[in-house]
Amino acid sequence: MLGFPGVDVGGGWLIFKLPPAEIAVHPTDGPGKHEFYLLCDDIEKTLADLTARGVTISHPVRDERWGRLAAIQLPSGADLSIYQPRHPTAYDLEG
DSSP: OOOOOEEEOSTTOEEEOOOOOOOOOOOOSSOOOOOOEEEOSOHHHHHHHHHHTTOEEEEEEEEETTEEEEEEEOTTSOEEEEEEESSOOGGGGOO
16 A cells, blocks of 8 residues: 555564654653654655555645645554655755
């Protein structure tokens, strides 16, 4: 579905090799929580590619202060957020 190489370890458990990742840590005055987002360079192109593979876009692109955000629906029915950041990323440090 997403095009990541992976293995089926049985019993419905799929393990995928992912591209390099970042983690962001933010202060909070309330209870702690976590969220998982995939980053992309071009959200319109990414969503078009995923739609062509049969992926359902569950939340269309919306503008946030920090980037352009959308979500896709996983086979479980859960949403997975994808965004195109407007802020510097750790990948900007490469070079």
